[in-house]
Amino acid sequence: MAAPIATTAPQPFMxxxxxxxxxxxFCFAVAxxxxxxxxxxxxAALNPVVVALVLGIAWRAVMGPTASMKPGVAYAVRPVLRAAIVLLGLQVTLGMLWALGPGALVLAVVVVATTLPFTIWLGGVLGVDRxxxxxxxxxxxxxxxSAIVAANQVARGRDEDVTYALAVITLCGTAALLIFxxxxxPLGLSARxxxxxxGAAIHEVVQAVGAAAAGGPEASQSGTVMKLARVFLLAPAVLALGWWVARQAGGEAAAVKAPVPWFAFGFLxxxxxxxxGLVPAEAVQASxxxxxxxxxASVAALGFSTDLKALKARGVAPLLLGVGSTLWITLLALLGVKLIG
Structure with missing residues (x-):
């Protein structure tokens, strides 16, 4: 009798x-x-990230959480997101930043370096979760x-925190896109x-570029590069936030440590x-x-993981925080632009 054919167990990877x-x-289909x-x-206001968030929330609200999708959804929230942030680095070059001039570069650093701590301080005043x-x-x-989902890798907020933050930023950024x-x-601003x-004040890249384009070609170019200068600061800001979170956790529990955001080093x-100049243009275009x-896809996963009841429990304070933070960066950027001419 012939010996039975040996079968091998499925590989762990498969x-x-x-x-x-x-x-x-599911997540990539929604994306x-x-x-x-x-x-x-x-x-412009229909940023794919925003649309994906809404679709993810709607799917969960109608269909409920599905156990079979849970592992893939969790994977989309972290490894897929980190890979996207790393790839984003291909769209920013040091030459682009240098072309802005020293005054504009200083302005980009100042608005990022002051807006984040100001918002955290104001959140404490308003009673918003840290x-x-x-x-x-x-x-x-x-x-x-992009910054919200990247920062949550060290801030360790709940899914509802990320969703609420995305909603607030979308509302405030869309308002800026229309008002700027x-x-x-009336403000007597030149095109540049x-x-x-x-570029220095509006939140999303698509919102900032869209608003700048309303001022003509020169405004569009300067606004786009200024916005990219802020994007470049994503990695240093996340590293700084991780350090700050670790310091705050030091007195609470020895086991609580902010992870090292290695994806930020990949971005840089x-x-x-x-x-x-060694990267092929096709690779940049693919990114x-x-x-x-x-x-x-990552944000669709967040939406699918969000409980609307928990979101509602946050109240109106985070929205007020977003408005206050937006007013801060708007006025600070305007003052900076006037100073550098």
Missing amino acids: QRMRGLAPGLA AVAIVVRNATGI ALAQLVGTGTAICGA PVLAG EYGLWS GLVVLGST RFLVPLMLA
Whole structure:
């Protein structure tokens, strides 16, 4: 009689991939739909990240949490997000930053370095949870949704904190997108000044670029590069926030430690590599497609993980915090632009 054919157990890697597949497929499908909606409408306020968040929340509200999707959803929230932040580094070069001039570079550093601690302080005054205040402050100071989900790797807020912070930043940034073009004339800003103001003050990249474009080509160019200068500061800001969180936790419990955000070093590494000119243009272009897709997938996962009841329990204080933080960075950036001419 023939010997039975030996069978091998499935490899651990394949087992894990099968476990992750349903959740990852859901998150990336939602992300793809969000990008299609944004491209089809052409409405700047419909950032794919925002659309993906809404779709993720809606799916959970209607269908409820699904156990089979849980592993893939958790994977999208962290490893996928970190990879997206690293790839974002290909879109910023040191040459772009240098072209702004020393005054504008100092302004970018000042608005980031002061807005984050101001927001954390104001959050304490308003009674906002510390982790949520950190997320609102990071999103306001740097680059909206990307900064919020990156900062949460060290802030360790709840999913509801991230969702609320994203909602607040979206509302405030959209308001700025609509209001800034109206104020350019009354404030007597030149095209370059208006662009720098938009890039230095508005939250999301798409919102800042959209507002700057309303001032013409010169405003669009200066606004875009100023905004990228703030994006460049994402890694140092997350590292600083991680250090601050670790210090705060030191007196609470020895077991509580902020993780080292290695993805921030990856981001900086790709900025330096991209600045050498050795990165093919096709790779940079691919990052422009992949980063929004991966970020939207990560935020769709956050939306799917969010309990609306817990979100409602946060109250109105975080919204007031977002408005106060937005007013701070708006006035600070305007003052800075006037000083550097």
